[in-house]
Amino acid sequence: xxxxxxxxxxxxxxxxxxxxxxxxxxxxxxxxxxxxxxxxxxxxxxxxxxxxxxxxxxxxxxxxxxxxxxxxxxxxxxxxxxxxxxxxxxxxxxxxxxxxxxxxxxxxxxxxxxxxxxxxxxxxxxxxxxxxxxxxxxxxxxxxxxxxxxxxxxxxxxxxxxxxxxxxxxxxxxxxxxxxxxxxxxxxxxxxxxxxxxxxxxxxxxxxxxxxxxxxxxxxxxxxxx
Amino acid sequence: xxxxxxxxxxxxxxxxxxxxxxxxxxxxxxxxxxxxxxxxxxxxxxxxxxxxxxxxxxxxxxxxxxxxxxxxxxxxxxxxxxxxxxxxxxxxxxxxxxxxxxxxxxxxxxxxxxxxxxxxxxxxxxxxxxxxxxxxxxxxxxxxxxxxxxxxxxxxxxxxxxxxxxxxxxxxxxxxxxxxxxxxxxxxxxxxxxxxxxxxxxxxxxxxxxxxxxxxxxxxxxxxxx
Numbered sequence: 001x002x003x004x005x006x007x008x009x010x011x012x013x014x015x016x017x018x019x020x021x022x023x024x025x026x027x028x029x030x031x032x033x034x035x036x037x038x039x040x041x042x043x044x045x046x047x048x049x050x051x052x053x054x055x056x057x058x059x060x061x062x063x064x065x066x067x068x069x070x071x072x073x074x075x076x077x078x079x080x081x082x083x084x085x086x087x088x089x090x091x092x093x094x095x096x097x098x099x100x101x102x103x104x105x106x107x108x109x110x111x112x113x114x115x116x117x118x119x120x121x122x123x124x125x126x127x128x129x130x131x132x133x134x135x136x137x138x139x140x141x142x143x144x145x146x147x148x149x150x151x152x153x154x155x156x157x158x159x160x161x162x163x164x165x166x167x168x169x170x171x172x173x174x175x176x177x178x179x180x181x182x183x184x185x186x187x188x189x190x191x192x193x194x195x196x197x198x199x200x201x202x203x204x205x206x207x208x209x210x211x212x213x214x215x216x217x218x219x220x221x222x223x224x225x226x
Numbered sequence: 227x228x229x230x231x232x233x234x235x236x237x238x239x240x241x242x243x244x245x246x247x248x249x250x251x252x253x254x255x256x257x258x259x260x261x262x263x264x265x266x267x268x269x270x271x272x273x274x275x276x277x278x279x280x281x282x283x284x285x286x287x288x289x290x291x292x293x294x295x296x297x298x299x300x301x302x303x304x305x306x307x308x309x310x311x312x313x314x315x316x317x318x319x320x321x322x323x324x325x326x327x328x329x330x331x332x333x334x335x336x337x338x339x340x341x342x343x344x345x346x347x348x349x350x351x352x353x354x355x356x357x358x359x360x361x362x363x364x365x366x367x368x369x370x371x372x373x374x375x376x377x378x379x380x381x382x383x384x385x386x387x388x389x390x391x392x393x394x395x396x397x398x399x400x401x402x403x404x405x406x407x408x409x410x411x412x413x414x415x416x417x418x419x420x421x422x423x424x425x426x427x428x429x430x431x432x433x434x435x436x437x438x439x440x441x442x443x444x445x446x447x448x449x450x451x452x
Contacts, residue, residue: 012401012425012439013415014240030422175238177403179441180422181415189239189407196256196406199238204432211430213238213437215405 002151003171004140006161007065008188009034009210010175015185016158021077026099028185034178037210038062047105057205061212065174070150071143072106073136075160076114079129097121098129109146111139113160136163158186165192170217173199177211228377229397230366232387233291234414235260235436236401241411242384247303252325254411260404263436264288273331283431287438291400296376297369298332299362301386302340305355323347324355335372337365339386362389384412391418396443399425403437 010016011034018028027034038044042053043062053059080098104110104127112131121129132139143152154164164170175188192198199215206212236242237260244254253260264270268279269288279285306324330336330353338357347355358365369378380390390396401414418424425441432438 011422013418033422177439179425179427179439181418181424182422183416183418190409192239192407192409196237196259196408198407199405201405201432201434201437204430204437206427206430206432208427211427211437211439213403213405 002068002070002144002147002149004144004152004154004164004169005065005172005174006154006156006164006170007174008156008161008176009038009178010188011182011185012177012179013181013183014187014189015182016156016188017186018182019184021186023080026077026080028182030180030182031185033180034182037176037178047107049103057207058210058212061174061176061205065153068150069108069153070147071108072110072153072155073139073143073160073164074110074112074155075157076112076116078155078157078160079110079112079114100127103127109143110155111143111146113139113163136160136167137169140164140169158188161188162191165198165217168217172202172214172216174212174214177213178209179211228294228296228370228373228375230370230378230380230390230395231291231398231400232380232382232390232396233400234382234387234402235264235404236414237408237411238403238405239407239409240413240415241408242382242414243412244408245410247412249306252303252306254408256406256408257411259406260408263402263404263433273333275329283433284436284438287400287402287431291379294376295334295379296373297334298336298379298381299365299369299386299390300336300338300381301383302338302342304381304383304386305336305338305340326353329353335369336381337369337372339365339389362386362393363395366390366395384414387414388417391424391443394443398428398440398442400438400440403439404435405437 008016018031021028037058040054041059041062042055043059043066045053103124107126109128109130112129113136114131115133117133118131132142154161198217200218202216203214234242244257247254263284266280267285267288268281269285269292271279329350333352335354335356338355339362340357341359343359344357358368380387424443426444428442429440
């Protein structure tokens with residue numbers, strides 16, 4: 001049985017996206033800077049169909065995080081939808097096929113948490129998008145079934161990671177802490193209603209521009225506690 | 227000329243104190259857990275008049291942070307006052323002499339930022355408390371004069387550190403990141419109105435239970451920019 005993991009870049013002031021995201025700027029104002037450490041890495045470039053790139057500790061962290069993923073769970077906004085069925089006015093009203101292009105970098109089944117039913121999308125390179133309307137537990141159950149012995153990666157955004165933490169369903173969290181200040185946006189570690197001892201640091205790797213903090217989720221709320 | 231530095235423990239969700247602080251529980255609900263990593267260290271015990279304690283990387287970090295401090299700046303609440311002249315109802319109304327006892331651990335001049343004038347207090351062991359009513363620039367100026375060639379330590383709380391960051395007067399910030407979640411309380415890195423590139427990581431030291439992140443303040447707002 002694989003683990004349920006989440007890997008996400010966070011600003012020093014706690015945000016995983018900047019303010020005012022829209023279809024042009026889905027990570028919000030300043031949010032792209034959270035990910036600059038990753039774009040030059042070989043382990044990021046390869047699944048995106050790009051050659052070359054740097055190696056080293058950051059690359060090993062990404063290689064490790066990418067290895068052994070059998071399925072992905074993400075939120076509607078990360079797929080590409082907004083507030084409406086497939087977009088609020090800021091994000092466009094028409095159905096569309098997300099940010100991820102014809103050959104998305106996931107190369108596994110992806111389960112998109114949404115309130116709006118939609119037919120499964122099949123993309124090139126092994127990525128399918130399945131739209132799950134009956135909640136985080138169902139999305140994780142389907143993802144685990146698809147992943148088999150491999151891990152399920154909860155890709156984001158903040159709300160989806162909060163949901164898996166609140167539900168006690170996350171095994172491991174890795175925060176890539178980037179020493180920038182966004183000032184506003186989507187905060188990762190809020191609305192958790194959680195035990196202070198929820199997380200135990202299992203590893204810290206630092207390199208210029210990013211510190212990788214890995215945590216084991218040590219206290220898991222059970223349904224009886226809810 | 228010394229530097230202006232700040233060293234503070236912060237929860238993973240960004241708080242330097244828990245919610246609902248009062249005179250019984252000045253660090254707020256759960257806030258004491260931010261400091262548990264430090265109480266057993268030799269370098270913390272010695273200035274508090276206690277013998278023994280552990281050594282190692284955490285101890286070296288505290289030794290380094292404590293060395294060469296010539297003066298301290300702190301907020302009214304950290305000294306011991308609340309909202310009223312020397313306390314709101316939750317903190318007690320009468321004037322008092324703070325949390326720090328007859329021989330406070332500072333052993334230097336301490337400048338307390340407040341709106342309420344008060345006579346200087348002289349304690350045993352070289353600590354004096356001087357109450358500064360004309361703002362953070364004045365407090366820092368007085369502290370620098372007192373410190374001479376040594377550093378000025380901005381001890382907290384969150385609001386005072388925010389004020390020195392906003393004023394462009396901090397040289398170095400060290401955050402002791404503790405992997406607990408407080409959920410609410412005093413957030414350190416907000417109301418900064420700052421450039422995202424304000425901070426540059428200069429060192430990371432990790433040990434079980436705490437990760438020490440040291441930053442140089444690289445962009446300083448000038449008066450002309452305000």
